[in-house]
Amino acid sequence: MKVAFTSSDGERINEHFGSSTSFFLWDIEPNRAECVGKVDWPEERDDGKAGEDRITARATALEGCSIVCTLQIGGPAAAKLVARHIHPMKTQVETPVSEMVGKLQYVLRGDMPPWLAKALGSPVRQRHIEQIDDE
Secondary structure (H helix, E strand, O other): OEEEEEOOOOOEEOOEHHHOOEEEEEEEEOOEEEEEEEEEOOOOOOOOOOHHHHHHHHHHHOEOEOEEEEOEOOHHHHHHHHHOOOEEEEOOOOEEHHHHHHHHHHHHHOOOOHHHHHHHOOOOOOOOOOOOOOO
16 A cells, blocks of 8 residues: 655655645555655745635645645545545654554554455454453
8 A cells, every 4th residue: 555654755744735845655565565755845935825725736646645644634624635535644742653654554454444445455353352251
């Protein structure tokens, strides 16, 4: 699956979606992962474009990604991603990209949560929950 990370250096998820200067694109599979590209955004300037247009441009540029991992993202921006079948994930704290890549690989090797299976076009497997007797 293709994943975008908001990062100033490619090492840490450390930028807000709406003001990120770079998106690092990774191809992540259960047993392999590699950085396959980067989308740079110029410094924001007041050229008459509304913030809404900038967010739409960012979401459009990331089409084809299954997930965007970001430090923070606002509701309207998240909705624009979801409308393009891209799942936004907030870390809320700086997180190493390598750590998140490892977590995503771990999930891909096991039972995927339904939202991820749907995003990847995989069949959603029912998780079986065993009942425990309180005897």
